[in-house]
Amino acid sequence: MSMSEHATSDPSRTPQPSPAAVSEPRVPVTTLVHLVRHGEVHNPEKVLYGRLDGYHLSELGHEMAELTSQWLAPRDVTHLVSSPLERAQETMAPIADKLALPVTLDERVIEAGNDFEGMTVGSNPKQLMQPRFWPKLTNPFRPSWGEPYDEIAARMDAAIRDARDAASGHEAVIVSHQLPVWTARRFAEGKRLWHDPRSRECTLASVTTIEFTGDEITDVRYTEPAGRLLAASTNAVGA
Numbered sequence: 001m002s003m004s005e006h007a008t009s010d011p012s013r014t015p016q017p018s019p020a021a022v023s024e025p026r027v028p029v030t031t032l033v034h035l036v037r038h039g040e041v042h043n044p045e046k047v048l049y050g051r052l053d054g055y056h057l058s059e060l061g062h063e064m065a066e067l068t069s070q071w072l073a074p075r076d077v078t079h080l081v082s083s084p085l086e087r088a089q090e091t092m093a094p095i096a097d098k099l100a101l102p103v104t105l106d107e108r109v110i111e112a113g114n115d116f117e118g119m120t121v122g123s124n125p126k127q128l129m130q131p132r133f134w135p136k137l138t139n140p141f142r143p144s145w146g147e148p149y150d151e152i153a154a155r156m157d158a159a160i161r162d163a164r165d166a167a168s169g170h171e172a173v174i175v176s177h178q179l180p181v182w183t184a185r186r187f188a189e190g191k192r193l194w195h196d197p198r199s200r201e202c203t204l205a206s207v208t209t210i211e212f213t214g215d216e217i218t219d220v221r222y223t224e225p226a227g228r229l230l231a232a233s234t235n236a237v238g239a
Helices: 003-009 059-072 086-099 125-129 131-137 149-166 178-188
Strands: 030-037 077-082 103-105 171-176 207-213 216-223
Touching: 030 059, 030 086, 030 149, 030 178, 059 086, 059 207, 077 086, 077 149, 086 103, 086 171, 149 171, 149 178, 171 178, 178 207, 178 216
Parallel strands: 030 171, 077 103, 077 171
Antiparallel strands: 030 207, 207 216
16 A cells, blocks of 8 residues: 555544634624615605606705715715615715715616606696596506506615625615605515505605615614604605
């Protein structure tokens, strides 16, 4: 028997792995994704502005954004995402400034599509009584007047999970809009997506936090950093 064969067959001579080479069981990391609704928009005519350009934060909306940025500033945020619409980017601006982080614009977190975009249904609901609008009101569970809830949920969930991966073990912020944030929350909580819009817990400049442990959603929390300013807001139309 050769020496090399003897060394291989002798258990006492078999190389043992070093402690560093022994793999430890991987503990899933906790990652938070904060969904921020933009601040108040200057919209004196109460237009349902949807995805229209040219709608910016009001002075009060900028104050709301500032308070939300102060709430987020001390947190372990490493990744920022914003809807491309002006009001979302303006809400993100003080957050990005305080955290000194770049912002990724993501079409997946944009406002929901709405066939009544540009109308003043918020101040004059009687507009919807016109016969030409009736086909748009046939199915509130879909809804028939705009982007289906399941499509909103799918795009938001994909964007949220990408943000979670980018900030793995830390925190991410996504600035979006009321209906996409509320739909994402209901989807995360395993609830039906159709709902009464009056029941939405998603005020201006609010934060809905989705907690992940690994890939699993383990908690959903809600806070209103700009809560003291909400009473002064008179314009939440258009989300």
